[in-house]
Amino acid sequence: MRHVIICQESALLTQAYPKPPEHGEVLYLVDDRTFQRKLSKAGHQALSGDLRDGRIYQRAHVNRDDKVLVQVRNPELTEDIVEQLQHVESKPSVAVLTRNGYLPILPETVKHVSAEALVAKATETALSRSGTHHRVQALRDVLAPAKNLLILVQHDPDPDAIASALALRTVLGRNKTTAPLGSFGKVTRPENVTMIRLLEVEIEHLMNKDLAHYDAIALVDVQPPYFGDRLPAVDAVVDHHPRTADYEARYCDVRTNFGSTATIFVQYLQAVGAKVTQRLATALYYGLKTDTLFLGRETTDADIEAFTYLYPLANHSLIRRMERPEVPLRDLDALGYALRARAISGSTFFTHVGLVEREDVLPQFAEFCLQVKEIERSVVSGIFCGNLVVSLRSHPHVKGSGGLVRHAFGQYGSAGGHRSMAKAVIPLAALEEHFGRLNDADLAQFVQNQILQCLGASTVA
Numbered sequence: 001m002r003h004v005i006i007c008q009e010s011a012l013l014t015q016a017y018p019k020p021p022e023h024g025e026v027l028y029l030v031d032d033r034t035f036q037r038k039l040s041k042a043g044h045q046a047l048s049g050d051l052r053d054g055r056i057y058q059r060a061h062v063n064r065d066d067k068v069l070v071q072v073r074n075p076e077l078t079e080d081i082v083e084q085l086q087h088v089e090s091k092p093s094v095a096v097l098t099r100n101g102y103l104p105i106l107p108e109t110v111k112h113v114s115a116e117a118l119v120a121k122a123t124e125t126a127l128s129r130s131g132t133h134h135r136v137q138a139l140r141d142v143l144a145p146a147k148n149l150l151i152l153v154q155h156d157p158d159p160d161a162i163a164s165a166l167a168l169r170t171v172l173g174r175n176k177t178t179a180p181l182g183s184f185g186k187v188t189r190p191e192n193v194t195m196i197r198l199l200e201v202e203i204e205h206l207m208n209k210d211l212a213h214y215d216a217i218a219l220v221d222v223q224p225p226y227f228g229d230r231l232p233a234v235d236a237v238v239d240h241h242p243r244t245a246d247y248e249a250r251y252c253d254v255r256t257n258f259g260s261t262a263t264i265f266v267q268y269l270q271a272v273g274a275k276v277t278q279r280l281a282t283a284l285y286y287g288l289k290t291d292t293l294f295l296g297r298e299t300t301d302a303d304i305e306a307f308t309y310l311y312p313l314a315n316h317s318l319i320r321r322m323e324r325p326e327v328p329l330r331d332l333d334a335l336g337y338a339l340r341a342r343a344i345s346g347s348t349f350f351t352h353v354g355l356v357e358r359e360d361v362l363p364q365f366a367e368f369c370l371q372v373k374e375i376e377r378s379v380v381s382g383i384f385c386g387n388l389v390v391s392l393r394s395h396p397h398v399k400g401s402g403g404l405v406r407h408a409f410g411q412y413g414s415a416g417g418h419r420s421m422a423k424a425v426i427p428l429a430a431l432e433e434h435f436g437r438l439n440d441a442d443l444a445q446f447v448q449n450q451i452l453q454c455l456g457a458s459t460v461a
């Protein structure tokens with residue numbers, strides 16, 4: 001593959017290819033002998049001649065494997081050159097770089113780029129990075145004096161929060177000793193548990209009294225009102241959720257139009273030219289992906305740019321393992337049995353798996369059962385750590401999963417969720433207090449009855 005650059009001295013293109021690139025050849029075609037000698041002296045291949053005369057293109061053996069870029073000052077000359085290139089027998093790819101808003105008349109196959117538009121886009125990026133760099137500087141100034149900095153996240157931190165915390169550490173040039181990640185709760189969602197295990201992220205479980213140990217607190221993906229009056233003064237807040245109440249923080253960057261806090265941190269990292277490791281990129285990519293439901297929800301250009309930046313840097317096989325946790329071999333038999341012992345009522349699929357080794361097998365299985373033909377809602381239950389765990393999944397158009405599960409099981413344990421995914425965790429002890437001893441068949445029946453009662457249906461086929 002060869003680039004053929006048809007240009008005059010001072011053309012932007014001669015600056016774009018200052019040295020012969022290592023891969024692929026570059027040939028300059030120019031109309032001025034002095035300029036040609038200058039290019040040759042600099043180590044370039046160059047031919048000179050009348051650019052309006054087809055013979056120069058024959059001499060250069062221009063052909064369909066070439067990529068031809070044209071930039072000359074005179075618009076008529078541009079059109080003449082393109083005309084000559086139309087006569088080359090095996091057609092090369094041709095692009096024209098124009099300036100001063102001039103749009104030459106070109107055949108459809110020849111594409112045109114405006115130098116002004118290119119420059120405008122590049123300068124816009126540089127300007128916005130300069131602005132972001134100022135912000136990062138302010139953030140660093142606020143947090144630098146702290147010997148012990150606490151990076152605090154929600155009670156059950158999600159991938160966006162965890163990734164943002166790691167990114168803040170990188171932006172500040174700190175480590176887990178001088179800037180530990182802390183939460184008053186713990187990670188419970190199976191995917192998130194897998195994420196912190198695979199990426200070796202440590203999250204300290206905090207008690208109120210632990211706060212005295214820190215000289216500064218930074219909140220990521222969350223804001224002070226979330227913690228009630230539990231926190232002393234907060235030093236920095238970086239988040240994308242709407243402000244729910246007034247608060248003070250020495251540094252505050254809240255961007256509600258962004259799909260994730262990870263997006264804000266990608267901009268920080270890019271602005272300061274920080275080295276983004278594969279681990280950090282993987283975390284940020286996963287955070288951005290889960291918070292925006294794979295760019296399907298509340299996504300802005302900034303999110304898409306962050307996604308494009310992170311995609312080639314992230315470890316996708318790790319992401320796969322976070323999204324689709326492995327099924328332990330022992331649980332496979334339970335799943336096989338559960339599939340045969342299914343119950344279907346209308347478009348709702350029920351199955352009870354019994355004792356499982358890993359809790360995340362249940363939502364994964366519920367996801368699978370949702371694929372059964374004509375099924376719109378799947379309810380999978382099982383026993384994990386002395387609890388009856390119920391996982392519900394539904395097609396996107398079947399709403400209200402969270403409400404349904406809350407109605408059905410809220411009185412016995414914790415229950416809730418979103419539109420299309422929900423979960424209940426009920427201590428078996430609490431159930432047996434109500435109903436006496438229960439075997440797996442009883443539990444299966446209990447789950448079905450509770451759900452069907454709430455759905456207003458009564459038959460199980």
Ligand SMILES: [Mn+2]
Pocket residue numbers: 160161221240259260261291
């Ligand atoms: Mn978030």
